[in-house]
Every structure is written in structure tokens, then in C-alpha cells.
Amino acid sequence: MLISTKGRYALRVMIDLAEHQTDDFISLRGIAQRQEISEKYLESIIRMLVKARVLESLRGKGGGYKLKKAPEQYTVGSILRLTEESLAPVSCLEEGSDACPKAGKCRTLPLWQGLDKVINEYLEGVTIADLMEQGDVGDNYVI
Amino acid sequence: MLISTKGRYALRVMIDLAEHQTDDFISLRGIAQRQEISEKYLESIIRMLVKARVLESLRGKGGGYKLKKAPEQYTVGSILRLTEESLAPVSCLEEGSDACPKAGKCRTLPLWQGLDKVINEYLEGVTIADLMEQGDVGDNYVI
DNA sequence: TATAATCCTAGCAGGAAGGTAGGAATTGAA
């Protein structure tokens, strides 16, 4: 499995915020209740999004979260990359992993590179806006 | 990460057997040494391939393993499906998992179905023969 | 000052990945 609950929940948070967008901040509690996810767990996920400056936050009464940009400007890939350690299909392609000494003569490396490319292109071709309403999806978002 | 060492090693076994194909059976020890993988671990992986009737085996002296079909006839996807529990990118698409009660109104399900499709199409488009010699790769096997 | 909210650190249970160990069964050859 490539995508953990962290990544899936992060996307659902983004969609929820996009769908309930106003000038006000939206509280964790509201998101958690609508999405039926534990507040405490969701908290840790949302904090990643705040740290990555994808969300704006405000503490104290009336506080909460808000998207920083328009939903069209967030690709699915850019969000998943924040919560998943890596989207690489195999460990040898993970960022920060040293180049494999056998890379030159590896029979399968090109296979994994190709798979990686296909996955990334797909995930970069879909935005949060595309996910908001089924039936009004982007060109790249074809099942 | 989508693909475990089990899957990667299984592919390497298939390639090794394809490249050293004769009428004789090829021993586990030989494969393990060429691929620099622990004999004991490789043994458990190869047994999956034998059980799935992808390989033919012979016990005793002079025994070993052999491909049952030509390398062109094994897609990468068909091999990986034997060793990986599931190639689905998210748990809700795994075979045998009950349909999610929220599937009807799920904002992200089509996203995952699309990703699943892209991954499977890619992996079905490459065969063991494609992996044998770089430079002589199939049409679908483009980086 | 009370209350509502986010921030922060720590920890934990369960399962899977990756690998090891030891021996039983089978086959071919001396």
C-alpha cells in the first residue's frame, strides 16, 4: 500500500476546508466531526499542513484553520508528499537514499523509475478543486 | 512504499532464470549467489512462485527451478501480485475488503481508483523479457 | 478571568517486513 491514513486524512481535511471556506477560521473539532476522524489524531496531521504553510492557523477562541491558497492551486501530489515519508514505489528511489551501487547494471531500476513517473504525473494532475465536486473534474482526473 | 523486497526479489529471480535458461534446472544457491540475496530468504520467495505454478521445480541432486513459460508471457504485474498482499494504493481498494459504506459520497474514491488503474496498466505493460536487456525494451516500458 | 481553541511532547499496542534456524523429504550418482 502506497498511501497511509495520514495522507488520506490530509486530503479530506483540505477538501473539507475548501468546501466550507469563508473568511472565518474553521475549528479542528468541526472538521473532525464532519469527517468522523479522532480529534487527537487529526490534530497531528493538520499540524504537518500548518508547518508546511499549506494552512493558516489561529489559536485561541474563534481560532482554527484556513486554506492559504485557492483549491485549484493545491495538487494532490503536493499534499501527499507532506504526510507520506515518500511516494516512491520502492526504497531505492526514496529521496535521501544513497544511489544504489548496482544502479548501473540493475535490470529493474528503469521499471521502478517508470512506475514512479506514472504515479507522480497522475497525482500532480489532480487538484483539491477537482476533488470537491464529482462530475466537475479536471481533464487529468479520469478513471 | 508500494513494493516490498519480496516483490523486487521475485522479479530478480524471474529475470535471472530467464537469462540463464537452459534445459537444466537452476539451483537456488546459484540464483542467491548471483543476486546476492540470502539463500534462506530467497527460498521462501521462490516457494511462492512455485506454488503459483509460475516456476517448475525439481528436488534432489541436480534439482532446482525453471520458468514454465517464455519470459514474454510473464507481465511484471502478474509476478508482483503473487508476492505483494495487494498492489492497491489504499486499503479501501484491496481485494476482499468490504465496500466502504461511504463509497457513494466519498470525495476521494475516484482519485484512488484512477491511481490504481494507472499503476496496474503500467505494470501489465512490462514483461520479464522487457527487463532482460536494457535497450531492447517494449513499447510500454518508457521512462 | 474564564473559556475556547491550537500547539507540543511523549508514549504505546499491534502488525508487517525482513530475515534466520533446523530439519524432513526427495533425487541422482558412486
Added chain:
DNA sequence: TTCAATTCCTACCTTCCTGCTAGGATTATA
């Protein structure tokens, strides 16, 4: 017949990650 080479089978172990929980510190509003 016996020995050596080989696959088959079962059990186990360690380490890491996922998914989740707990408890409190900090900040803003009314």
C-alpha cells in the same frame, strides 16, 4: 545401498512503522 545435493516445510525472531491516545502548555477572545 549409501551419500551428497537439493528442495520443501514449520516455526520463530527482531526491528520498524502505522495508527492512535494522553496530558498539559500556550494563546486569543469576550
